[in-house]
Structure formats: structure tokens, C-alpha cells
Amino acid sequence: MANIEYIEKDYFEELFGMRTGYVLDFSNRGFQEFVFEKIHLDIYAKYQGLSKAKILRRIISDYDNVTVGKLLLELMRYMQAKGMVTDENKANFQKCAEIGNRLIGKNVTVKRSAQTSSPKSTVPIVDYDSLLKELKNISSHSDTPQSRGFAFEKYLKKLFEDYNLEPRGSFKIVGEQIDGSFILHNEVYLLEAKWTNKKIDKADLVVFNEKVSSKSGFTRGLFISFSGFSDEALTTFANGRNVRIVLMTVQELAIALSRKLDFTKVLSAKVRALAEEGDFNKSILSL
Structure with missing residues (x-):
């Protein structure tokens, strides 16, 4: 299980729009392909009959810090690429970026990376507008x-x-x-x-x-x-x-x-x- 607290999960619930049962704008097939590409997991083979939001919650509960952190950061990169980061969700986006990078072993913020002896992030979160x-x-x-x-x-x-x-x-x-x-x-x-x-x-x-x-x-x-x-x-x-x-x-x-x-x-x-x-x-x- 990933080392992520209840309130931290709630940040992601809000950022990804999970309270409706969805995850961002993914279709079922799109979400399946995305997760398989990022962490090599066939979500509908492992989690049959669940909504996309419930599947993501199960992944957070079932997998290790690095796997969960990588997937969450990749979802955030998807948000950036699709123009989903707005002035309204920017503060929450930054909180989630810090959590995701902590999970993979790197203490950084959205704006600046901090070099440490921990494993390096392969998924940089970048504030393009800034x-x-x-x-x-x-x-x-x-x-x-x-x-x-x-x-x-x-x-x-x-x-x-x-x-x-x-x-x-x-x-x-x-x-x-x-x-x-x-x-x-x-x-x-x-x-x-x-x-x-x-x-x-x-x-x-x-x-x-x-x-x-x-x-x-x-x-x-x-x-x-x-x-x-x-x-x-x-x-x-x-x-x-x-x-x-x-x-x-x-x-x-x-x-x-x-x-x-x-x-x-x-x-x-x-x-x-x-x-x-x-x-x-x-x-x-x-x-």
C-alpha cells in the first residue's frame, strides 16, 4: 500500500474529478490503455466491474509508493498536456505534485526541483506558464x-x-x-x-x-x-x-x-x- 494519507488522497479525488466515478476525461478504453502504458497493469483484468475512480483508489491501496507515485504524476502530466490545469486548481495541482514526487522518492515542488540523494523522478512536473x-x-x-x-x-x-x-x-x-x-x-x-x-x-x-x-x-x-x-x-x-x-x-x-x-x-x-x-x-x- 502506498504511504499516502486520507487528506492527500482527497486532494487527488478533487483534482481528477473522481467523486463522480470518473478520472479526468478518460473513456474506459483510454484509461485502460493509459494505465497499462505507464505501469504495465491491465486494470479490467485485475479490477473487473469497477468504475475508473474505484480502480484508481484500489491501485493506490494495492501498490507500492513508486508505482502509485509514477501513475499519479503521469496523470498530472496528462492534465498539463490537455490544458486542464487552471487558476482554480493550480494550488491543488502543486500539492498533488509534491505528494507524487514524495512517493517516488524526490522532494520537489511544481516550480523547482531539489537535488537529493533519493531516486530521481522520471516524470517531471513543470509549470509551463511560469x-x-x-x-x-x-x-x-x-x-x-x-x-x-x-x-x-x-x-x-x-x-x-x-x-x-x-x-x-x-x-x-x-x-x-x-x-x-x-x-x-x-x-x-x-x-x-x-x-x-x-x-x-x-x-x-x-x-x-x-x-x-x-x-x-x-x-x-x-x-x-x-x-x-x-x-x-x-x-x-x-x-x-x-x-x-x-x-x-x-x-x-x-x-x-x-x-x-x-x-x-x-x-x-x-x-x-x-x-x-x-x-x-x-x-x-x-x-
């Missing part, structure tokens, strides 16, 4: 370009924390400045972040690609630019060169947040396009 608002605030930053750049680096570190990507802030090694790093699918990525009005040229890409290539055979890189990349850079950068980096614009990041897309999946798709197609600048609109 992240999009913060990104827009950087655009209206009235200070110097350098200060906007620092603010952007700080923002990206928080974004990566929300997605459990184990980010490291900017650091220096002999002769080099690195804007940061993170881990995606057990691979290390160096980060280059530029918030300037000028488009990134080929020379900038070459320098960053060399930084990445000089570290190890498995290091990769992500270059994020506010103003995008010059036509020359996009056309000639890969000529005769082993490309180890993928590109992203702030506009693409804003699109991902506004559409509530999983950032890790977006980035994984870009990396796959590089590996399979040699396309280091795959647009989010074509993923």
Missing part, C-alpha cells in the same frame, strides 16, 4: 546585454532543474569559459547561451563545436540563441566538419513552453535528427 512568463521577462530586461545574458543562463539552469537534467552553472577551465552543462539520457551536454541582438555567425558555432569535440568522444553540445543564426552559419558550418552540437532559438523554447511540450523530448528529437539526418538545426515545427 517558465514562459519568466522567459518573456528576460526579453523586457532593461539592463545591459551582459546582464540579460547572465539572467538567461540562470533561467536555463532552473529550466534544466525542472526537467531533472542535473545542470551545472557556468564554469571556467584553462583557457575556456563554459556557460553550463546538463545530462540527457546519461549523456553530457555542454551549453552555450547567447542573448544578443546579432545573429550567431559561423565562427561562434565553430568555436563551440571545437570546445565540445575537445572534451571527449561522447560529449555533445546545445547552442541556444535569442536572435537565431546567420544564413552563412546554417549553410556552411557543417562543411567538412564533424558536428557535435545542436541548435535552438529562444523562439523555439517559447513555442515548446506555450504548447506545453516536454523539453527533453524536443531536445532528444533534435539530437536524433543530427544523428540520423546530419541536421544540426532541426526546427521544432518539423519535429
